[in-house]
Amino acid sequence: MNEKLQFSWGHIIAFLALIAVSYISFVGFTYLTNGNFTFALIGMGITDIVYILFFIGAQQMKASGVKMKRKIIWERIFIFGSPVIFIAGMISMSHFWTVRSQNDKIVETFKNSINNSRQLFSDYEEYSNQRIDSYQNILTQIIVNKSSNPQAFKKAGFDESKATVQRDNMVETLRLQLLSQNYDSLKTVANKWINDAAQGASTWNVFLLGNTREIKDALGNWENQLKSFSAKEMSNESIIRNVDHFQSSGAKNAISGIDSLTSAFTTQKFPTLAAIVFGLIIYFMLLFPYFIQDRHTKNVYRLIGSESNHKRKKAKYSKPRQTTSSEDSYDDSMDEIETLKLEEDNDYPSF
Known part of the structure; x- marks a missing residue:
């Protein structure tokens, strides 16, 4: 008890x-x-x-x-x-x-946003291939016009006897700079993260959806690494025209979409x-x-009142009856017995 x-x-x-x-x-x-x-x-x-x-x-x-x-x-x-x-x-x-x-709407917005980051790599590969093709065309043009523009031929670093081989080596070197093993590793890691995030997106998964700052940092980091790859130029790449550096709206669109989730996350409503x-x-x-x-x-x-209050209320509402003197003495003795029992037992109601 x-x-x-x-x-x-x-x-x-x-x-x-x-x-x-x-x-x-x-x-x-x-x-x-x-x-x-x-x-x-x-x-x-x-x-x-x-x-x-x-x-x-x-x-x-x-x-x-x-x-x-x-x-x-x-x-x-x-x-x-x-x-x-x-x-x-x-x-x-x-x-x-x-x-x-709002789980369905939030998850859809999140998935669309991170999937936009895939465009970052598609844009980079398109940029790289166009730049490689442009570089190859410029070098070919210099070789073809070597007689009319020997200064450009010499400035490009060509020798008369092996200009074609040199051109191919230069183009391949640029390809390795732009689409190197580092790029392949970055793309693999990013795509794996995007796939995992798309599968695990849920408002229960607060460590994914709630961590928007780290997600935006990751997207920005990917974009910066791609820009660093594109910043490398061949020594003779800008002989005829300036080299354009990489730009893409993929990361920007992805970050914009994730930012739109902030309102859904922070706006309080009626329960x-x-x-x-x-x-x-x-x-x-x-x-x-x-x-x-x-x-x-x-x-x-x-919790409300006390045991003595309950007893007084019970006594107040009970009806008195007339008793004989013998009954009074009997009741008194019974009261004494009841009192003794209560003192010995002390077993009051528990609530």
């Missing part, structure tokens, strides 16, 4: 509720702050601590057999204050369900039906340890 139930099936239910609260609040805070994982972890931790204090604290106060007058005050504060505290903690969790309700149902279930799960906890037998206080 006088057991605090340090660990029971009710605590297991409350523990499962806290696990759900932890992840959902973490995801909600992450979306609210547009990917600030540090703030989300702090917010999640505070939510868990406050919920444990109010819900498990209420159970501990109910079970206590010492300083009961003080403990009943805290028990009432925890129980009657729990709805307000719970609703405050539900702000981030409700926001998650708001984002979740959805899913958020309300989730909140009610979690609230009663957290209260389970309190519900199944028996009140300490020494404790005359109740």
